[in-house]
Amino acid sequence: MTVKLYLGDCLEILPTLADGSVDAVIADPPYGMGQHIVNVGNCPAYEDEYSWNDSPPDDKAFIEMFRVSNNQLIFGGNYFPILWNRPNKGIIFWDKIQCSKNHADGELVWTSYNKNAKLYRYCFSGNRYGWEDSIKGVGKPSNRVHPTQKPVELIAKMILDYTKSGDTILDPFMGSGTTGVACVQTGRNFIGIEIEPKYYEIAEKRIAEAQLQMRMEI
Numbered sequence: 001m002t003v004k005l006y007l008g009d010c011l012e013i014l015p016t017l018a019d020g021s022v023d024a025v026i027a028d029p030p031y032g033m034g035q036h037i038v039n040v041g042n043c044p045a046y047e048d049e050y051s052w053n054d055s056p057p058d059d060k061a062f063i064e065m066f067r068v069s070n071n072q073l074i075f076g077g078n079y080f081p082i083l084w085n086r087p088n089k090g091i092i093f094w095d096k097i098q099c100s101k102n103h104a105d106g107e108l109v110w111t112s113y114n115k116n117a118k119l120y121r122y123c124f125s126g127n128r129y130g131w132e133d134s135i136k137g138v139g140k141p142s143n144r145v146h147p148t149q150k151p152v153e154l155i156a157k158m159i160l161d162y163t164k165s166g167d168t169i170l171d172p173f174m175g176s177g178t179t180g181v182a183c184v185q186t187g188r189n190f191i192g193i194e195i196e197p198k199y200y201e202i203a204e205k206r207i208a209e210a211q212l213q214m215r216m217e218i
Contacts, residue, residue: 077110
């Protein structure tokens with residue numbers, strides 16, 4: 001299994017990758033909501049300045065993602081008009097099992113896969129997390145390190161459901177490295193790109209820790 005991380009703008013790095021060189025893109029691009037993400041679980045990550053979320057990515061980023069990958073899973077698909085007219089038979093709805101009326105009930109994940117629509121019920125609301133029958137963390141401080149961080153367990157399950165062992169997965173908006181951690185845990189190769197140095201360093205550390213943990217378990 002290999003891990004390759006890039007610190008930089010995906011619009012500059014993606015063109016260096018060959019056509020169809022990765023099996024799948026799993027990405028959570030900025031939705032363009034600005035600083036309007038409500039703090040949940042008294043999490044320090046929401047206190048950061050995140051102008052990176054002021055606007056969604058240029059369409060060129062999506063065109064490059066389509067070029068370099070055979071399939072794509074893109075969180076927040078409803079925010080990106082370039083996706084709306086592309087074939088989509090395998091939409092995913094992530095039910096967050098919210099405990100607050102101030103937040104969306106879930107998220108849509110656009111996919112290129114010719115599969116039935118799929119529902120995942122995984123709680124990720126404030127300091128609450130876990131599958132529907134095993135919600136944990138109630139009453140504990142939130143440990144998120146990125147304001148739009150996704151749960152590793154959920155991403156790992158999607159990876160297992162949509163890719164195969166040994167596949168190469170690309171995340172051009174790596175953030176805190178959740179997809180990279182999930183790839184390490186599931187035996188997939190990973191390529192990650194992140195433009196913000198702070199989050200790149202966090203991602204690099206989290207992925208290295210996941211690799212060490214996997215070696216210790218062997």
